[in-house]
Amino acid sequence: MKFTAQQIAGILEGDIVGNPDVEVSKLSKIEEGTKGSLTFLANPKYQSYIYSTKASITIVNKSFVPENDLETTLIKVDDAYKSFSKLLEYYNMVKLNKQGIEDPSFISETATYGSNIYIGAFTYIGEKVKIGENVKIFPNTYIGDNVVIGDNTIVFAGAKIYSETIIGSNCVLNSGVILGADGFGFVPNEKGEYNKVPQTGNVVLEDFVDIGAGTTIDRATLGSTIIRRGVKLDNQIQIAHNVEIGENTVIAAQTGIAGSTKIGKNCIIGGQVGFAGHLIIGNNVKIQAQSGIGKNVKDNEVLQGSPSFNYNDWNKSYVHFKNLPKIVKSITDLEKKVDGNN
16 A cells, blocks of 8 residues: 555645655554655654654654654654554554455354455354454454444454354454453362363453453353453463453463452553462452462552562562572671670
């Protein structure tokens, strides 16, 4: 896809300084710009690159005044960073604007779907599935029986959505996402063998949920595993049966949440955090990467460590930990001195 400076300025409501007919077909960093690419300048420390960049178009703040000659065409806007982000959204929308049903694919006669839908090749859609308007389902996707998918949701290639799953509107499921696989439920018998506990619940995603590639969310044993509105999950996260994650919580990669734990809203959770089961995590909680959470957490806590404790206390303790050999030596020397005086 190619765009002229005139077209881009129209989208961003910006002013052109240079050639309005110059075309771009790709994006680049300002220091790596090449002919035919679009870039932006928002951080002053990169300003020197604007005089050497080969990018055909550069988005800049209206306050920018060049000190030397430029090869690049400028588009001046109120906020270069926000405008570039807006352009990325527009580019993504155009790039993903697929429609129609590709062959081969299987759609049950009892499934229903809205207008402007895209269903990629080798997709399977089961019995009584309900799909909303403007939904895009990319190739090699499995959608089990009785699944509901809301309007404007995107399901990328290779996702697996098990039966009874409910997905809201404006959600994004990246490749390799698995929703509704059985939870990890087993009980030992008298022989020491493990018998499976049937997992009869489902997974519910509310609106505006984003799920990263390879993330798995297990169906509930009974009831629902629930991901509330606006939650953002990174790649390769494991969420067990009957977990609930509150509105607008964000979780980084490789975090694991054991069964029946409830996480509040507006939480920020770093990568590789581990949660024990049946916990209650409050609202507005911040947890640093690689922490281990084994007990309930109150609202507004900031935690680090494994087992985790208050973030400021952890930092102070870590300073002492690094100096532990010196501290032990000082205590030993002091004890010897005291013993010598006795």
